[in-house]
Amino acid sequence: MTRGDWRTPKAPSRPALSQAAWSKILDKREARLAMAQTENQTGSQSQNAGFSGSMAFILAASGSAVGLGNIWKFPYVTGENGGGAFVLFYLMCILALGAPLMFAEIFIGKRGKAGPVDSFKNLGTKAAARAHPVGYIFILTAFVALSVYGVIGGWAVYYTSLALDNGFDGMTPEAASGTFGTLMDDFATMVLFQILFMAAITYVVAKGVSTGIERYTTILMPLFFMMLLGLTAYALTTSGAGMRSVSFMFNPDFTKLTPSAMAEALGHAFFSLSLGVGGMLVYGQYMPSSPSATPITRSVATIVVVDTLVALCAGLLIFSVIFGHGGEAAGGPGLLFMSLPVAFGEMTGGYYVAVLWFALVVVAALTSGISYLEIIVAHADRLGMGRAKAAVSLGVAITSVGFATVWSLGPGKDVIIFAGKNLFDTLDFFAFGVSLPLGGLVIAITVGWAVRREEYRAYLSELGEGTFNKVVFLTKYVTPVLIIMIMAYLIKTS
Ligand code: TRP
Numbered sequence: 001m002t003r004g005d006w007r008t009p010k011a012p013s014r015p016a017l018s019q020a021a022w023s024k025i026l027d028k029r030e031a032r033l034a035m036a037q038t039e040n041q042t043g044s045q046s047q048n049a050g051f052s053g054s055m056a057f058i059l060a061a062s063g064s065a066v067g068l069g070n071i072w073k074f075p076y077v078t079g080e081n082g083g084g085a086f087v088l089f090y091l092m093c094i095l096a097l098g099a100p101l102m103f104a105e106i107f108i109g110k111r112g113k114a115g116p117v118d119s120f121k122n123l124g125t126k127a128a129a130r131a132h133p134v135g136y137i138f139i140l141t142a143f144v145a146l147s148v149y150g151v152i153g154g155w156a157v158y159y160t161s162l163a164l165d166n167g168f169d170g171m172t173p174e175a176a177s178g179t180f181g182t183l184m185d186d187f188a189t190m191v192l193f194q195i196l197f198m199a200a201i202t203y204v205v206a207k208g209v210s211t212g213i214e215r216y217t218t219i220l221m222p223l224f225f226m227m228l229l230g231l232t233a234y235a236l237t238t239s240g241a242g243m244r245s246v247s248f249m250f251n252p253d254f255t256k257l258t259p260s261a262m263a264e265a266l267g268h269a270f271f272s273l274s275l276g277v278g279g280m281l282v283y284g285q286y287m288p289s290s291p292s293a294t295p296i297t298r299s300v301a302t303i304v305v306v307d308t309l310v311a312l313c314a315g316l317l318i319f320s321v322i323f324g325h326g327g328e329a330a331g332g333p334g335l336l337f338m339s340l341p342v343a344f345g346e347m348t349g350g351y352y353v354a355v356l357w358f359a360l361v362v363v364a365a366l367t368s369g370i371s372y373l374e375i376i377v378a379h380a381d382r383l384g385m386g387r388a389k390a391a392v393s394l395g396v397a398i399t400s401v402g403f404a405t406v407w408s409l410g411p412g413k414d415v416i417i418f419a420g421k422n423l424f425d426t427l428d429f430f431a432f433g434v435s436l437p438l439g440g441l442v443i444a445i446t447v448g449w450a451v452r453r454e455e456y457r458a459y460l461s462e463l464g465e466g467t468f469n470k471v472v473f474l475t476k477y478v479t480p481v482l483i484i485m486i487m488a489y490l491i492k493t494s
Helices: 003-007 019-039 054-065 068-080 084-112 115-122 134-164 173-185 187-207 209-238 242-250 259-272 279-285 296-324 334-346 350-382 387-409 423-450 453-459 465-493
Strands: none
Touching: 054 209, 054 279, 054 296, 054 350, 068 084, 068 134, 068 259, 068 296, 068 334, 068 350, 084 115, 084 242, 084 259, 084 279, 084 296, 084 423, 084 453, 084 465, 115 134, 115 279, 115 350, 134 173, 134 187, 134 334, 134 350, 134 387, 134 423, 173 187, 173 334, 187 209, 187 350, 187 387, 209 242, 209 296, 209 350, 242 296, 259 423, 259 465, 279 350, 296 334, 334 350, 350 387, 387 423, 423 465, 453 465
């Protein structure tokens, strides 16, 4: 053996280091990296550099995952796709694809520690660094997605104010759809509530990671869980349709599981877990540095379980209320804003249920909106813009772009922008139908193929060897193939 040989051993001949040894090497490297980073940090980055611990990370990341996707979208797509079989398939997607992809995305942030773009450059291989332009797609997608999300968040704020005003009392279905339709055509009101919602998000993000995001999500999320559990229990036991709701959600009828339902379930699994746009990446970068502190595996298990339970509770609650009042499951996007208010207006204690329910929707939307904005602010902050300035200017820019969304829901409804779609549907198609799967694909390929296996292993050290191999297999082969399949399907059918 020549000297050169032992100095630069080829990867396969590298002696198999134990997990502990790898973790140590990586911990040291992290420490050096952290020191190097501190040296060229701007002032705003060095204050509030990260979450205080595992609990803060888990609550913030659950706050990102739990959002309108769980409470508004999941119940209505379940309703449209016939219930049980869709739910079962969705759960499979979450387990087989969602969880491994979340490992990968958080790994990129925790290891790379440099925002949605530059983190890819710190993964230890040139091949991984080549993926960094996808970070700009994350930023663009987050921008567009938040401009839409902020509008819907605004509806939730508006409905909370209606609920407080006892506005649902004795409401007929016609009056409910009238109220919603009037809101869609009322540019000023929609913009006003959108601004309120966006201002709250901007404020929190401007405050920083530990003194803003952590502080507020650790108050809001526990509050959210308590309200949701209380309301679900109340609805299941008092609506008279609890059992019917349970059987609708869990009794599978596989004839209803069409290809389009499957594509929808898969896409929704990504969306609900905030994957494919850098949300988890950016929060991952605020985790404590060393691979063994705040283990990725345990955090992901908690986030995935919480996100799924919230979606299931929301479904059970909504369907028991709707069925209890003679409504239909397939109410579509109007389920939350049109069917529920009617039921609330009829039920005993409906006033309080309605107020709590819409407040809960607002809280869920806020903590997700915060995470969207943070994706962009994390990058702007790295460019030396300063967090507060970045948050405020981006908040204003995103809100203004959202005005166009508002316009396209009312007066601009019939103005076709792209392939027979109006602006709202076009944005929806690109942000959710194309960008999220594409982002997920790049993340899976980068971590599956371009990152050194031992390195990834060190960050998932809690997994047994066999489980780790399965995760890598899913990440390398199964996830990319399935993502390509849904993208092809979505593009063909859109
Ligand atoms: N998961 C969120 C929800 O269920 C929405 C979402 C998707 C999101 N991607 C994100 C939120 C990225 C923040 C960051 O509503």
